Amino acid sequence: MRKNETWLKSILWLLLVAGLIGLALGPGLVQAGPTLPPRDPPGRGHQGDDDGDDGSDKPVGAYIELQTQLAAAGAWSVVQWQDSAGNWRDVEGWRGPLAEGNRRWWVAAKDFGTGPFRWALTQGPGGPLLGVSTPFNLPGGANQTLLVPIGSTQ
Numbered sequence: 034m035r036k037n038e039t040w041l042k043s044i045l046w047l048l049l050v051a052g053l054i055g056l057a058l059g060p061g062l063v064q065a066g067p068t069l070p071p072r073d074p075p076g077r078g079h080q081g082d083d084d085g086d087d088g089s090d091k092p093v094g095a096y097i098e099l100q101t102q103l104a105a106a107g108a109w110s111v112v113q114w115q116d117s118a119g120n121w122r123d124v125e126g127w128r129g130p131l132a133e134g135n136r137r138w139w140v141a142a143k144d145f146g147t148g149p150f151r152w153a154l155t156q157g158p159g160g161p162l163l164g165v166s167t168p169f170n171l172p173g174g175a176n177q178t179l180l181v182p183i184g185s186t187q
Contacts, residue, residue: 095145095172099136099152101183103164107157110136115149115168124150128158137178146173154183 099110112127127138131154148170154163164183172179 093142093175095140095142095175095177095179097138097140097150097169097171097179097181099131099154099166099181099183101131101134101154101164103134103154103183105156105163107160108163109155109158109160111153111155112138113151113153115151121151121153140171142175144171147171152181152183 097112108131110129110131112124113121114124115121129136136152149168150171151168152166154165155161156163166181166183169179169181
């Protein structure tokens with residue numbers, strides 16, 4: 034009987050030690066890799082007007098929207114940012130024709146709250162200036178739309 038008890042104790046100790054080793058090593062075996070999988074950048078649909086879908090495939094972001102009554106045939110809008118010297122510079126990718134006095138652009142989460150920016154309205158690409166908005170900062174959170182009006186040239 035003593036031999037069976039010794040054998041049973043040996044088995045229990047081995048199981049206990051194996052279980053403790055498994056608990057100690059377990060988390061290390063299921064950790065994520067050092068890098069995340071690649072992400073697709075936002076498509077062109079995020080930069081322009083809404084494409085009519087439910088938006089479930091869009092990354093987190095917000096919108097800025099120009100509203101003006103100055104829009105004539107061929108009117109063109111561009112978003113500009115102000116550099117440290119006070120000069121206004123065009124934002125690449127945030128320019129295009131107006132549709133019924135409106136233009137909407139998607140804002141990435143990494144840009145929330147930055148500024149100052151302004152809208153400039155011209156008579157066609159590179160044409161004479163029709164008007165500018167007052168300076169503004171980009172929306173500060175997801176799913177916000179900042180409506181920016183343009184009156185006459187300022």
